[in-house]
Amino acid sequence: MIEQPVLPSVFRMLARGLIRRCARCGSGHLYSSWFRLVTRCPRCGYLFDREEGFFLGAFVINFGVTEVCLGVVLAVLIGLEASGGVSLLPIYAAAAAVVVIVPIINYPFSKTTWAAIDMIMHREQVFADYPGPAGRIT
Numbered sequence: 440m441i442e443q444p445v446l447p448s449v450f451r452m453l454a455r456g457l458i459r460r461c462a463r464c465g466s467g468h469l470y471s472s473w474f475r476l477v478t479r480c481p482r483c484g485y486l487f488d489r490e491e492g493f494f495l496g497a498f499v500i501n502f503g504v505t506e507v508c509l510g511v512v513l514a515v516l517i518g519l520e521a522s523g524g525v526s527l528l529p530i531y532a533a534a535a536a537v538v539v540i541v542p543i544i545n546y547p548f549s550k551t552t553w554a555a556i557d558m559i560m561h562r563e564q565v566f567a568d569y570p571g572p573a574g575r576i577t
C-alpha cells in the first residue's frame with residue numbers, strides 16, 4: 440500500500456517560507472551564508488532555483504517590503520518635520536539607510552517566501568515530483 444503524503448496547509452507553507460524554512464517539509468539550514476541559498480532542500484530534496492529568472496518574484500517581494508518600510512519611515516519623519524522638530528537631513532539619511540539595509544536583511548526571507556508562494560501555486564505537482572518527507576503535519 441502506497442502512503443499518500445499529507446499536504447501542509449497553505450498557511451503553514453507560507454509561514455515556513457516567511458521564516459526561511461522549506462515550505463514543503465519545514466527544514467531549516469537552507470542558507471550556506473546570508474545570501475547563498477542551497478540548491479536543494481537538505482531534507483526533502485526540493486530544487487529551489489527551478490529555472491532561470493525564477494527568483495524574480497523574490498525581488499518583487501523584497502522591493503515591496505523595502506518600499507513599505509521606506510513609506511513608513513518617511514511618513515513618520517515628514518510628520519515630525521511638519522511639526523517643526525526635524526530638519527531634512529535626517530530624513531534623507533533615514534531614507535538612504537532604509538533602502539540599503541532593509542533589502543539586505545530581507546533578502547533570504549524574500550527568497551524562501553517566494554519559493555513558498557510558488558510551491559503553493561503548484562502544490563500537487565511539488566508533492567508528486569518530490570516524494571521525500573513532507574514534514575510534520577499538525
Ligand SMILES: [Zn+2]
Pocket residue numbers: 461462463464465466480481482483484485
Ligand atoms: Zn524541504
